[in-house]
Amino acid sequence: MAHPATLGAARAALAGGMTEVAIRAKAFGGTPVLGPVAFSIAAGDVLAILGPSGIGKSTLLRIVAGIDRDFEGRVTRPDRLAMVFQEPVLLPWRSALDNLRLVHPGLSQSAARAALDRVGLGDKGAAFPGQLSLGQQRRLALARAFAGRPELLILDEPFVSLDPETAETMLMLTESLIAEARPATLLVTHAEAEAARLATRILRLTGRPATLAEDAAPGQGGADDKGEGHGRA
Amino acid sequence: MSPEARGTGALSLAALLGLWAVAALLTGDAMILPAPWELVAPLLQEVRSGELPRHLGATLGRVIAAFLLAMSIGVALGLVMGRSARADRWLDPWLVVFLNLPALVVIVLCYLWIGLTEVAAILAVSLNKIPNVATVLREGARALSPDLDAMARVYAMPARTRLRHVILPQLAPYIAGAARSGVALIWKIVLVVEFLGRSNGIGFQIHMYFQLFDVAMVLVYALSFIAVMLVVEWRILQPWERRVRRWRAA
Numbered sequence: 330m331a332h333p334a335t336l337g338a339a340r341a342a343l344a345g346g347m348t349e350v351a352i353r354a355k356a357f358g359g360t361p362v363l364g365p366v367a368f369s370i371a372a373g374d375v376l377a378i379l380g381p382s383g384i385g386k387s388t389l390l391r392i393v394a395g396i397d398r399d400f401e402g403r404v405t406r407p408d409r410l411a412m413v414f415q416e417p418v419l420l421p422w423r424s425a426l427d428n429l430r431l432v433h434p435g436l437s438q439s440a441a442r443a444a445l446d447r448v449g450l451g452d453k454g455a456a457f458p459g460q461l462s463l464g465q466q467r468r469l470a471l472a473r474a475f476a477g478r479p480e481l482l483i484l485d486e487p488f489v490s491l492d493p494e495t496a497e498t499m500l501m502l503t504e505s506l507i508a509e510a511r512p513a514t515l516l517v518t519h520a521e522a523e524a525a526r527l528a529t530r531i532l533r534l535t536g537r538p539a540t541l542a543e544d545a546a547p548g549q550g551g552a553d554d555k556g557e558g559h560g561r562a
Numbered sequence: 563m564s565p566e567a568r569g570t571g572a573l574s575l576a577a578l579l580g581l582w583a584v585a586a587l588l589t590g591d592a593m594i595l596p597a598p599w600e601l602v603a604p605l606l607q608e609v610r611s612g613e614l615p616r617h618l619g620a621t622l623g624r625v626i627a628a629f630l631l632a633m634s635i636g637v638a639l640g641l642v643m644g645r646s647a648r649a650d651r652w653l654d655p656w657l658v659v660f661l662n663l664p665a666l667v668v669i670v671l672c673y674l675w676i677g678l679t680e681v682a683a684i685l686a687v688s689l690n691k692i693p694n695v696a697t698v699l700r701e702g703a704r705a706l707s708p709d710l711d712a713m714a715r716v717y718a719m720p721a722r723t724r725l726r727h728v729i730l731p732q733l734a735p736y737i738a739g740a741a742r743s744g745v746a747l748i749w750k751i752v753l754v755v756e757f758l759g760r761s762n763g764i765g766f767q768i769h770m771y772f773q774l775f776d777v778a779m780v781l782v783y784a785l786s787f788i789a790v791m792l793v794v795e796w797r798i799l800q801p802w803e804r805r806v807r808r809w810r811a812a
């Protein structure tokens with residue numbers, strides 16, 4: 330249901346896993362927030378979007394994810410999506426294990442346990458989200474995102490309000506999970522360092538209504554030099 | 563419920579019984595207010611003759627039927643109104659009309675239009691309760707988390723899973739609240755419906771003993787149903803609420 334019928338033809342024409350975004354405008358009640366914003370992400374690429382608070386980063390992600398349909402333009406996305414929200418957004422009334430298995434009905438009990446193990450929550454399968462620390466909840470949200478083998482992974486500031494050590498653990502975890510599953514990844518962040526480590530390409534949202542500016546980087550597009558950051562993973 | 567809370571509940575009921583006994587002694591006239599122990603003999607007689615179980619069963623059946631009907635329609639209506647501003651604009655005036663329609667008017671009209679039938683009786687009771695359930699559930703639907711909604715949408719959760727594991731757990735406190743006040747209201751209206759147009763049930767018996775001015779029998783029938791409702795509260799409603807709240811306590 331994340332795919333409007335109108336996009337069907339365009340999607341079929343694309344090579345598998347390609348994400349195409351072509352937004353012309355987005356406004357909230359007459360106030361323009363986004364201007365023309367266009368980019369594409371191929372499988373295995375990590376596109377980071379930087380920008381100050383309130384510029385429209387989350388708004389852009391919600392459009393790409395298909396949560397917000399009220400905009401001008403079009404978005405083509407693959408079938409299997411995953412998103413890590415600014416907050417963990419778990420089901421508080423279901424155990425950690427059920428939080429994985431209800432969202433991914435195809436996931437076996439042992440696969441779900443393995444996914445929890447992977448993020449260091451192997452012994453927390455029966456715990457409710459309220460019994461986990463924020464860092465643990467974030468890791469559960471990360472496990473949930475990767476458990477579905479996503480073709481497009483969207484991350485909205487997944488490491489904010491964590492202590493530096495936990496943030497570093499999360500960052501390393503994300504790096505290796507991306508390297509294994511190789512989804513097309515769209516990452517939003519305030520932190521330049523984070524972007525530099527994870528991304529193969531960095532774009533910046535500026536202006537009002539916001540548009541994209543290529544990050545000041547040598548060569549064409551910065552994809553080449555940022556590739557090293559990813560290679561480390 | 564902890565043993566301590568249960569003990570307090572029993573003690574509080576005993577105090578009410580004591581108050582009644584004192585009032586009966588002060589009245590000194592069993593025709594007006596019999597003491598609690600003076601009801602034991604008529605109660606046993608009604609149980610032995612099979613009258614009490616028969617009428618109790620009839621009333622209980624109506625309460626359950628009207629309750630299920632009112633809850634399912636009320637929950638569905640409330641969900642639609644809470645989720646769609648358009649549906650809310652259309653249905654809200656209806657809700658206000660039905661909320662303010664006196665129970666007696668609904669009952670009399672149902673009997674006049676449909677006839678003195680079981681269908682009319684249960685429909686009349688449900689109609690009295692539906693607007694109330696819908697109002698409570700509309701609040702619940704308005705309070706549904708948009709974040710969880712977005713999550714369910716991104717991960718393309720199937721509609722049934724979404725309803726059962728995302729939406730209903732959020733509505734559970736509202737459903738429990740509507741059910742709790744619903745059972746109490748419904749059984750009172752069922753009695754009126756039986757009083758006016760049925761030939762069995764607690765309400766019918768109370769009607770009969772009212773005409774005979776038999777206060778003891780009126781009390782026997784009323785109290786035996788209250789006892790049934792207390793059992794429902796303690797054995798069904800409260801355990802269910804505890805179960806759905808488990809994650810909060812954890």
Ligand SMILES: Nc1ncnc2c1ncn2[C@@H]1O[C@H](COP(=O)(O)OP(=O)(O)OP(=O)(O)O)[C@@H](O)[C@H]1O
Pocket residue numbers: 357362380381382383384385386387388389
């Ligand atoms: N539902 C909404 N209704 C009206 N305005 C909104 C709505 N959501 C966001 N906005 C406005 O759109 C702008 C962009 O918001 P957005 O949440 O996308 O910012 P952001 O770049 O993600 O910021 P942050 O880094 O603080 O998360 C803000 O000015 C915000 O006030």
Ligand SMILES: [Mg+2]
Pocket residue numbers: 386387388415485
């Ligand atoms: Mg944001």
